[in-house]
Amino acid sequence: MTERDYDMLFNIVVPVMKVRVTSETTVRNEGFAGTAFLLKHAGGHAEPLAITARHVAEQLTPGEAAVLFRGTDGAWQPAAVQGIELHPTQDVAILRLEPGTYVAHCVLSRRQEHASLQYMLWGYPEAVLYESISDDGIAQQRPDLIYSEGHIRRRISDLLPGIYGSRFFELSTPAGPGCSGAPLIARSPGRFDGPDWQVVGVYVGERHSHPGDLFVGYGVRIADIDQDAEDWSALFA
Known part of the structure; x- marks a missing residue:
């Protein structure tokens, strides 16, 4: 990946923050909530849309939340979240x-993927959130984009303890808290050479399935996300 590709990713996969507006020009960070990704315009949507995990969005209030974009000077700039739509199931x-x-x-992929599909993931894990120290010795929040990759272990169409929903991929590689909402991008030989990155799932968490099992991650399957939410069909290119 070139440096340009990496810089571009900071403005496609973005950190989600709880914020408080203190003046016309000042926005105060009130806490990190998770990860989101910008969706390419589809289905006639002209407004900018981002996708995240429902449990991330449930922490947010329109007007008191923002996603962060990195400017050319390297500084983070907020874009306000003006509306939130939770998937019903x-x-x-x-x-x-x-x-x-x-x-x-x-773009959201309609392909019905199965075990062995390789994916790429970028997100903002909490594990690296406090790597910066201010002059007075206080740890500062500094979201940093982290890459991981893996493969789908299996499809699950059932309830899982502690995770909302019923249609998942079990993943070989846990990405860690803070990466909820990150896109699972189907890995292709050209990687970023094509115009569209095919998102097959949204990362939502990790756990030990049973005592002694491997630590695994989970993502919501995207291909049939409109199965019980018809209006979500418009999100597909």
Whole structure:
């Protein structure tokens, strides 16, 4: 991956924050909530949309939440979350962002994927959130984009303890808390050479399935996300 590709990713896969507006020009960070990704315009949607996990969106209030984009100077700039739509049965949600110019290459894939599919994931794990120390010795929040990859271990169409929904991929690689809402992008030989990145799932968490089992991750399957939410059909390219 080139440095340009990596810089671009910071404005496609973005951190989700709880914020408080203290003045016309000042936004105070009130806490990190998770990860989201910008969705390429589809189905006639002109407004900028981001996808995240439902349990991330449930922490947010429109007008008191933002996603962060990295400017050319390296500083983070907020874009307000103006609306939130929770999926009725699965752990995904839509964030409606304030108008602006956004870069988006992620599209939702209709392909019914199965075990062995290789995927790429970028997200903002909490494990690296506090790596920066201010002059007075206080740890500062600094979201940093982390890459992981893996493969689908199996499809699950059932309830899982502690995870909302019923249609999942079990994943070979846990990404860690904070990565909820990150896209599972189907791995292809060209990686970023094509115009669209095919999102097959949304990362929602990890756990030990049973005592002694491997630690695994889980993602919501995207291909049939409109099965019980017809209006979500418009999100597919």
